[in-house]
Amino acid sequence: MPRRRSMKIQEKLKDVVLTTFNVKRAFGFVWKSSRGWTIANLVLLFIQGMLPVVTLYLLKVLVDTVAEGTVAAGPEAMSGKVLIVLTAVGMAALLTGISRTLGLVVNKEQSRRVVDHMHDVIQKKATAVDLEYYENSAYQDTLHRAQEEAVYRPGVIVNSLAALFRNGISLIGVGWLLFSFKPQVLLLLVAAMLPPLFIRILFSEREYLLERRYTSRERRAAYYHFMLVGREFAKEIRMFGLGPTFIRRFQALRKELRKIRLALDLRTAKYGAASHVFSTVLVFGAYFWVARDALVGRISLGAFVMFYQAFQRGQSFLQAVLENAAKLYENNLFLTNLYEFLDIKSRIAAEKNILHTKQVEDQHAAIAFENLWFTYPGTDKEILRGVNLRLHHGEVAALVGLNGAGKTTLVKLLCRLYDPDKGSVFLDGTNIRGMEPEELRKKLGVIFQDYAHYNLTVRDNIWFGNVDYSEISPDIENAARKAGIHEEIEKLAEGYNEVLGRFFDKGSELSIGQWQKIALARAFFRDAPVVVLDEPTSSMDPRAEFELFSGFRDILDGRTALLISHRMSTVRMADRIFVLNSGRIVESGTHEELLSEGGIYAELFETQARNYQEREVV
Numbered sequence: 001m002p003r004r005r006s007m008k009i010q011e012k013l014k015d016v017v018l019t020t021f022n023v024k025r026a027f028g029f030v031w032k033s034s035r036g037w038t039i040a041n042l043v044l045l046f047i048q049g050m051l052p053v054v055t056l057y058l059l060k061v062l063v064d065t066v067a068e069g070t071v072a073a074g075p076e077a078m079s080g081k082v083l084i085v086l087t088a089v090g091m092a093a094l095l096t097g098i099s100r101t102l103g104l105v106v107n108k109e110q111s112r113r114v115v116d117h118m119h120d121v122i123q124k125k126a127t128a129v130d131l132e133y134y135e136n137s138a139y140q141d142t143l144h145r146a147q148e149e150a151v152y153r154p155g156v157i158v159n160s161l162a163a164l165f166r167n168g169i170s171l172i173g174v175g176w177l178l179f180s181f182k183p184q185v186l187l188l189l190v191a192a193m194l195p196p197l198f199i200r201i202l203f204s205e206r207e208y209l210l211e212r213r214y215t216s217r218e219r220r221a222a223y224y225h226f227m228l229v230g231r232e233f234a235k236e237i238r239m240f241g242l243g244p245t246f247i248r249r250f251q252a253l254r255k256e257l258r259k260i261r262l263a264l265d266l267r268t269a270k271y272g273a274a275s276h277v278f279s280t281v282l283v284f285g286a287y288f289w290v291a292r293d294a295l296v297g298r299i300s301l302g303a304f305v306m307f308y309q310a311f312q313r314g315q316s317f318l319q320a321v322l323e324n325a326a327k328l329y330e331n332n333l334f335l336t337n338l339y340e341f342l343d344i345k346s347r348i349a350a351e352k353n354i355l356h357t358k359q360v361e362d363q364h365a366a367i368a369f370e371n372l373w374f375t376y377p378g379t380d381k382e383i384l385r386g387v388n389l390r391l392h393h394g395e396v397a398a399l400v401g402l403n404g405a406g407k408t409t410l411v412k413l414l415c416r417l418y419d420p421d422k423g424s425v426f427l428d429g430t431n432i433r434g435m436e437p438e439e440l441r442k443k444l445g446v447i448f449q450d451y452a453h454y455n456l457t458v459r460d461n462i463w464f465g466n467v468d469y470s471e472i473s474p475d476i477e478n479a480a481r482k483a484g485i486h487e488e489i490e491k492l493a494e495g496y497n498e499v500l501g502r503f504f505d506k507g508s509e510l511s512i513g514q515w516q517k518i519a520l521a522r523a524f525f526r527d528a529p530v531v532v533l534d535e536p537t538s539s540m541d542p543r544a545e546f547e548l549f550s551g552f553r554d555i556l557d558g559r560t561a562l563l564i565s566h567r568m569s570t571v572r573m574a575d576r577i578f579v580l581n582s583g584r585i586v587e588s589g590t591h592e593e594l595l596s597e598g599g600i601y602a603e604l605f606e607t608q609a610r611n612y613q614e615r616e617v618v
C-alpha cells in the first residue's frame with residue numbers, strides 16, 4: 001500500500017514537472033510573435049540576473065575595506081580604495097536601474113505583440129473549424145475557455161519564464177555564496193520554500209478544474225449580459241420589460257460562481273498561511289545560527305553582512321523562482337484549454353479516395369443529391385431520409401415544404417457545412433466530398449435566411465461576396481442594380497461608401513427589406529455558376545419582389561438557381577418545383593403540373609391564395 005502511494009506521488013510529481021516545463025508550444029507563440037523583442041528581453045534578463053550577485057560581492061569588498069581601514073592601515077590610506085569600490089557599487093546600481101527601465105519597455109511591447117499574435121491564432125482557427133462546432137455547446141465551452149485564457153497566458157508564461165531565468169541566475173550566484181560559507185543554511189532556505197510551493201501547485205490545479213466545471217454556467221451568465229447590453233435584444237427587452245428578469249438571472253449565476261470561487265480562495269489562504277508559518281520559523285532559525293557564528297568570531301564582519309544580505313536576497317530569489325515555477329505550472333494548465341481548441345480537427349476536407357465522377361448520365365446535372373440521409377450531430381431525429389433531386393444546368397428550381405422540413409439543411413449539405421450520413425452530393429458530376437471546401441464554395445453563391453448585416457460600408461457589404469475581385473470593381477454596382485437597391489444606395493449621403501447599421505458613428509440603418517436586397521447583391525456579385533437563395537424576398541415589398549423576379553433570368557444569365565421560399569408568387573416562376581416532406585422529395589414538376597396533381601403543393605398554394613382573397617374581401 002505505501003509503495004503504491006509513493007508511486008502515485010512520483011507520478012504526480014512527474015506530471016507537475018512535465019506540465020510546468022511544457023513551455024515549447026507557448027514559447028513558440030511568443031517567438032513567432034516577436035523574435036527581436038524576445039532576444040532583447042533575454043539579454044536584458046541575463047544582465048538583470050547577474051547584477052544582484054555582483055552588487056552583493058561588492059558589498060562584501062566595501063565592508064571589508066572599510067573595516068581594514070579603521071582597524072589596520074588608517075582611514076587615509078584606504079579612502080582611495082573605498083572610492084573605487086564605491087564607484088563600482090554606484091555603476092552596478094545605475095546599470096540595474098537602466099536595465100530595469102529598458103526591461104519594462106521591452107516587456108510591454110513583447111506582451112502586446114504576443115496578445116495580437118494570439119488573437120490571430122484564435123481567429124484563424126475559429127474561421128477554419130467546421131460549422132458543426134458552432135452549433136454545439138461543448139464546442140462553445142471550449143471556444144469560451146480558449147478565448148478567456150489564450151490571449152494573455154502565453155505572455156504570462158514568457159514573463160514567468162523570464163522571471164524564472166532572471167531570479168534563477170541570481171539564485172545560483174547567491175546560492176553559491178551561501179554554500180561556500182555554510183551549506184546547511186542553503187538547505188534550510190530550500191526547505192522553507194517547499195511547503196508554500198506545494199500548496200500553490202495543488203490549488204492551481206483545483207482552480208483549473210473548477211473553472212472547467214463551471215464554464216457553461218459562466219457562459220450562461222455572459223449570455224444574459226450580452227442580451228442586456230447588445231442591440232439585437234434591445235427592442236424586446238424594453239417591450240416585454242425583460243431587463244429586471246435578465247439582471248436577476250445574471251446576478252444569481254454570478255453570485256453562485258462567486259461563492260464557489262471564494263470558498264476555494266479561503267481554503268487556499270488557510271493552507272497557505274500554515275505553510276508560511278512553517279517557512280518563517282525555519283528562516284529565523286537560520287538567522288539566529290549565523291548571528292551566533294559572527295558573535296563568536298567564526299566569520300568576518302564583511303562576511304556576516306554579505307551573508308545576512310545574501311540570505312535575505314536568496315530567500316526572495318528562491319521565492320521568486322518557486323513562485324514563477326508555480327505560475328508556469330498554472331498557466332500551462334490553463335493553456336491546455338487553448339491547445340484543446342487548436343487541436344480540433346476539421347472533418348470537412350477534400351477526401352482523396354472519393355469516386356469523383358458519377359455515371360455519364362448524371363454529368364449533365366448541375367447539382368445532384370443522391371439518396372441523402374442526414375441527422376444533426378448529437379441529435380437523433382432523421383431530418384433527411386433519402387433525398388433524391390437533380391437540377392439541370394441553367395434551370396431555376398424552387399424547393400418548398402413546411403417549417404422544419406429540412407430545406408435549409410439540404411443547402412447546408414450542398415455547401416458541405418455538414419456531411420450526410422449516407423448518400424452523396426454531386427456538382428457538375430463531381431462528388432463534392434472530393435473537392436477542396438474552398439473550391440466548392442467558390443462555385444456557390446448562397447444567401448441563407450439569417451444572412452449577415454455587416455456594419456461596414458455598402459461597398460464592403462457587396463464586395464464580401466467575392467473578395468478575389470477588386471474592391472472598386474464596377475460589378476459591385478451592377479450587382480446592386482440586379483438586386484434593385486442601386487437607386488437607394490445613390491440616395492445615401494456617401495453612396496457606396498456609406499457605413500451601414502448603427503454600430504459605428506454616422507452609420508445609416510436600413511430597413512430589413514433593404515438589408516435583404518444588399519445580401520442579394522452580395523450573392524449576385526459572387527458570380528458563381530450556382531445561385532442558392534433561401535427566402536430571398538421574405539422581407540421585400542411585392543413591387544420589389546415582382547421587379548426582381550421579372551428580370552431574374554436575365555440576372556442569372558444561364559446560371560443554375562435553387563430558390564427556397566414560402567411565397568408562392570416567388571415559387572411559381574420556377575422551371576421546376578420540388579416539395580420536401582418527411583425527409584424526402586415527394587412531389588416535383590412545374591407549377592401547373594403540381595396544381596393539377598392536387599398534392600401538398602396544391603394545398604399550400606391554395607391555402608395561401610385563399611388567405612389573400614379573404615384578406616382582400618375583408
Ligand SMILES: Nc1ncnc2c1ncn2[C@@H]1O[C@H](COP(=O)(O)OP(=O)(O)OP(=O)(O)O)[C@@H](O)[C@H]1O
Nearest residue numbers: 135376379383401402403404405406407408409410
Ligand atoms: N444545428 C442544428 N442542430 C440540430 N437540429 C437542427 C439544426 N438546425 C436545424 N435543425 C433541425 O432540423 C430541422 C430542419 O431544419 P431546417 O432549417 O432545414 O428547416 P427548413 O425546412 O429550412 O425550415 P424553415 O421553413 O422554417 O426555414 C428542424 O427540425 C430543426 O429543428
